[in-house]
């Protein structure tokens with residue numbers, strides 16, 4: 001029977017029956033009766049085995065709709081959650097309508113994507129396991145992007161209490177901040193005395209220094225203690241300028257849950273001598289956890305104002321964390337990343353796969369695309385900052401879109417060349433063409449982001465870009481300056497300078513060795 005023909009009467013029936021079933025069963029019912037399901041038989045000729053029951057849970061749910069007192073109904077695996085009024089009345093908030101439409105099945109090892117939506121296992125994993133624990137989330141970093149990501153993640157944690165703990169920790173690099181008289185939070189009894197940024201965040205729910213004017217969710221908790229902020233968290237989101245990540249990892253190494261999983265929102269690379277490492281891999285190695293990467297055409301202030309944009313998350317679910325459609329582990333202790341042995345995510349936690357990452361980061365104003373190309377996503381995000389500086393210089397010099405387009409095109413060529421040369425066989429070219437992390441980020445970064453803006457001002461004011469960073473950004477950091485220096489030094493160590501004229505030219509302009517008008521002749 002095709003569920004699309006079940007129609008309104010059955011929808012009412014499902015709503016009524018869902019009161020006596022678990023919330024997950026309710027989700028299944030609503031999914032089925034809203035006509036998105038496959039063809040389903042409504043009865044069985046003989047009772048199936050228990051495992052078949054679990055595998056075919058949604059079929060049985062359909063059977064349960066038609067015969068709620070049948071033996072199949074008695075055998076349905078139950079979720080620990082009892083249906084609430086909200087489950088009954090608001091099926092649209094169920095996992096079917098929000099999660100499954102966006103997320104895809106965890107990819108196999110060789111970077112494939114756009115795989116079918118994982119509906120079966122989503123049900124099984126929600127019902128076979130009890131998920132006594134919920135994921136505790138910590139955001140490490142509270143700058144312009146750090147606070148914006150913390151805001152959207154906290155909104156999702158409040159909306160999905162079945163998967164995440166409501167309160168989200170945000171580690172704040174503590175500093176004293178003075179509220180100006182015209183601030184709406186100005187308190188005459190305190191006057192212009194400096195106050196701790198964490199105090200301001202937890203009192204007024206606004207990051208007055210790095211994200212002024214944006215109300216933050218009250219379940220976002222600012223914490224000045226790094227060790228305390230990461231305690232017992234199963235999800236760590238790294239979001240601070242890349243130059244600080246080494247120090248952060250050293251401080252938290254012995255204090256994180258061994259099964260924690262990370263996402264790095266940092267755009268940068270780690271370079272030592274002639275070695276280059278992606279930030280997410282640096283984190284993975286330093287902490288012995290698995291860490292993916294989030295990157296895209298994302299201007300923090302726009303997203304904080306809930307203006308729509310897209311992003312890309314690269315996550316290659318470790319074998320030790322993969323679960324089959326019945327929610328059982330499929331890995332055997334191996335790891336698909338690097339060579340280390342990872343501590344598996346305990347089974348009493350909801351899985352951490354593409355679906356859950358998508359659930360954690362997707363907002364109506366923030367569309368997430370899940371992929372597994374860690375290298376492509378990370379390098380695109382880090383290296384475009386060099387090209388953005390080049391574009392700002394070109395524009396500051398008085399050249400316009402045509403010159404900038406030439407720089408962007410050549411810059412993208414160099415990014416892809418760099419990825420192929422130093423991370424051979426590890427990128428998917430379509431990341432650069434199809435994903436927000438690729439050309440999308442290149443365009444926004446070269447037309448409206450901070451690296452572009454400061455380098456443009458540097459030429460216009462005839463000042464070093466570092467000076468402009470200090471005077472214009474109120475403590476925010478440009479990643480492009482240090483990335484240019486690190487990448488140039490790496491290229492010199494490899495004797496590869498000639499193949500990367502854009503990257504090398506930017507370093508020479510930052511150091512005031514050459515002028516912008518000399519750029520074209522470097523390309524010959």
Ligand SMILES: NC(=O)c1ccc[n+]([C@@H]2O[C@H](COP(=O)([O-])OP(=O)(O)OC[C@H]3O[C@@H](n4cnc5c(N)ncnc54)[C@H](O)[C@@H]3O)[C@@H](O)[C@H]2O)c1
Pocket residue numbers: 141142143144145146147172173210239240241242244265266267268298299300301475476477478479
């Ligand atoms: N801002 C954006 O629009 C945006 C968008 C996408 C990605 N990113 C990336 O996100 C990452 C974080 O950038 P951001 O915009 O949140 O930061 P930011 O530049 O706004 O702020 C700098 C942060 O560094 C902190 N800090 C200063 N000294 C420190 C120290 N010694 N140790 C630790 N922290 C210290 C400050 O407290 C502040 O939180 C960067 O890699 C950036 O490229 C930024």
Ligand SMILES: O=P(O)(O)OC[C@H](O)CO
Pocket residue numbers: 267296297298299300388441444445449450451452478479
């Ligand atoms: O403001 P920037 O230059 O750090 O860039 C911000 C984002 O990376 C743009 O996607």
